[in-house]
Amino acid sequence: MRRVTPRSPGYHLGSGHTLFSVATVTTQQAPPRAPKTGRFSSSVVKKAVMAVSGIIMVLFLIAHMIGNLHVFQGAESFNDYSEWLRSFGEPAFPPRTLLTAIEVVLTISVLAHMWAAYSLWAQARRARPVAYVSKKRVQQSFASRTLRWGGTIILLFIIWHILDMTFGAVNPEGTDSSPYDRLVASFENIPITLFYVVALILLGLHLRHGIWSATQTLGQTTKRRERSVNAIAIVFSTLLIAGYLVVPAAVAFGLVD
Amino acid sequence: MNLTLKVWRQVNPAVKGKMVSYHLTDVSPDMSFLEMLDVLNEQLILDDDDPIAFDHDCREGICGSCGLMINGIAHGPEQTTTCQLHMRSFSDGDVIDIEPWRSGGFPVVKDLVVDRSAFDRIIAVGGFITAPTGTAPEAHAVAVPKQDSDAAFDAATCIGCGACVAACPNGSAMLFTAAKVSHLGLMPQGQPERDARVLKMVAQQDAEDFGGCTNIGECSAVCPKGISMETISRLNHDLLGALRAGAVPTS
Numbered sequence: 463m464r465r466v467t468p469r470s471p472g473y474h475l476g477s478g479h480t481l482f483s484v485a486t487v488t489t490q491q492a493p494p495r496a497p498k499t500g501r502f503s504s505s506v507v508k509k510a511v512m513a514v515s516g517i518i519m520v521l522f523l524i525a526h527m528i529g530n531l532h533v534f535q536g537a538e539s540f541n542d543y544s545e546w547l548r549s550f551g552e553p554a555f556p557p558r559t560l561l562t563a564i565e566v567v568l569t570i571s572v573l574a575h576m577w578a579a580y581s582l583w584a585q586a587r588r589a590r591p592v593a594y595v596s597k598k599r600v601q602q603s604f605a606s607r608t609l610r611w612g613g614t615i616i617l618l619f620i621i622w623h624i625l626d627m628t629f630g631a632v633n634p635e636g637t638d639s640s641p642y643d644r645l646v647a648s649f650e651n652i653p654i655t656l657f658y659v660v661a662l663i664l665l666g667l668h669l670r671h672g673i674w675s676a677t678q679t680l681g682q683t684t685k686r687r688e689r690s691v692n693a694i695a696i697v698f699s700t701l702l703i704a705g706y707l708v709v710p711a712a713v714a715f716g717l718v719d
Numbered sequence: 720m721n722l723t724l725k726v727w728r729q730v731n732p733a734v735k736g737k738m739v740s741y742h743l744t745d746v747s748p749d750m751s752f753l754e755m756l757d758v759l760n761e762q763l764i765l766d767d768d769d770p771i772a773f774d775h776d777c778r779e780g781i782c783g784s785c786g787l788m789i790n791g792i793a794h795g796p797e798q799t800t801t802c803q804l805h806m807r808s809f810s811d812g813d814v815i816d817i818e819p820w821r822s823g824g825f826p827v828v829k830d831l832v833v834d835r836s837a838f839d840r841i842i843a844v845g846g847f848i849t850a851p852t853g854t855a856p857e858a859h860a861v862a863v864p865k866q867d868s869d870a871a872f873d874a875a876t877c878i879g880c881g882a883c884v885a886a887c888p889n890g891s892a893m894l895f896t897a898a899k900v901s902h903l904g905l906m907p908q909g910q911p912e913r914d915a916r917v918l919k920m921v922a923q924q925d926a927e928d929f930g931g932c933t934n935i936g937e938c939s940a941v942c943p944k945g946i947s948m949e950t951i952s953r954l955n956h957d958l959l960g961a962l963r964a965g966a967v968p969t970s
Contacts, residue, residue, distance in 0.1 A: 680959065
């Protein structure tokens with residue numbers, strides 16, 4: 463046996479000393495830490511906030527995806543759908559009632575989701591102050607690993623998407639255009655379309671882990687259901703993202719112009 | 720077998736540690752991983768060097784004392800405890816990285832020994848039942864459904880080794896906490912304190928600088944007792960149920 467690297471610091475030399483030191487290693491009892499009592503300081507409650515806000519956003523994503531498919535019925539149908547959303551409930555309710563309600567609920571959901579994510583990320587950082595020199599993955603999925611960075615990129619995409627499609631601030635068709643023209647103008651730009659595709663694929667991965675995780679967090683998974691919950695998560699996120707990606711694909715192949 | 724071992728050496732919690740390489744020759748494939756470390760330590764002592772400190776006790780996979788991060792996997796390449804891992808799982812000439820569990824809740828005491836008393840404190844706040852003293856009650860007096868007793872027993876197999884914390888990318892002790900919460904929560908004897916137990920134990924796990932669970936599943940994959948992710952789902956269900964029932968988290 464040969465030792466390669468030099469001795470560790472603080473090493474005391476002395477004959478017989480090492481044998482004693484084996485027997486005298488004692489465990490110091492760390493002072494007990496007082497747990498927080500606030501309802502929202504519990505990591506499980508934070509996860510539940512994340513799960514519920516995530517489910518609300520998934521419901522919106524389903525509606526948004528179906529709405530987008532109006533583009534295949536032509537410019538008039540797409541613009542009519544957009545107008546219908548704006549004037550829903552009129553004259554009983556003022557214009558944009560439905561849209562405003564959706565916007566408020568979604569803003570609260572996004573903020574709650576971000577708060578829970580940040581808070582759990584900070585807790586996870588405290589939980590491993592010294593990193594492993596070598597650490598292997600045993601079974602974790604790519605989706606679960608990219609959740610935090612994927613979420614950050616998705617947030618940036620949402621900001622861009624609202625500036626592009628809602629306000630028209632970064633859209634060549636500008637503010638006065640109809641939503642159909644804005645959509646076509648946006649997807650005829652290759653870098654913007656690529657950003658859209660990347661963000662949507664990340665969203666798909668986010669949902670693949672998110673749906674499983676939400677089911678688990680809300681206490682609905684069992685050993686028996688585990689496989690089917692994961693299968694549903696994969697099938698659902700694939701179908702949803704495919705539904706979104708057919709629109710830029712149609713613009714690229716000239717089916718929609 | 721000839722092996723190169725890269726072992727985490729740290730004199731005490733205050734000093735920064737580092738990986739130190741050792742070469743070990745003539746390792747028998749029938750040795751357990753801990754026996755291999757014993758051989759290394761004997762040679763270190765003969766060389767008048769400081770032997771590597773590591774935790775171990777029963778060496779038959781039931782006490783939960785041993786636990787090392789071996790080549791980046793908690794308890795090494797087999798899903799068992801470190802003492803039940805044998806050198807036949809490695810090949811001649813391998814380089815093996817050996818590290819302690821790394822977690823804010825498990826401060827390093829020396830070399831590969833970590834202080835796992837955070838687990839004791841999680842148990843102390845709720846991992847018990849209140850039972851009147853006296854002679855043991857008649858075993859058939861309280862019937863337990865077979866399904867519940869099986870699930871409770873699966874959870875109760877947790878030996879508290881801490882591999883779940885070590886493997887978790889978030890450093891979360893949720894699998895341990897969930898096992899302790901649900902093995903009592905599934906039994907009739909555990910019902911009186913069920914709501915308070917889950918709230919207190921989760922609050923304590925958060926306070927001990929363990930992370931939150933994001934359902935990645937690394938814990939269950941390295942658990943020597945194969946405790947499933949279902950256990951964490953049951954803990955979540957219990958905690959949300961306790962809050963709905965109006966239980967208030969207390970310290």
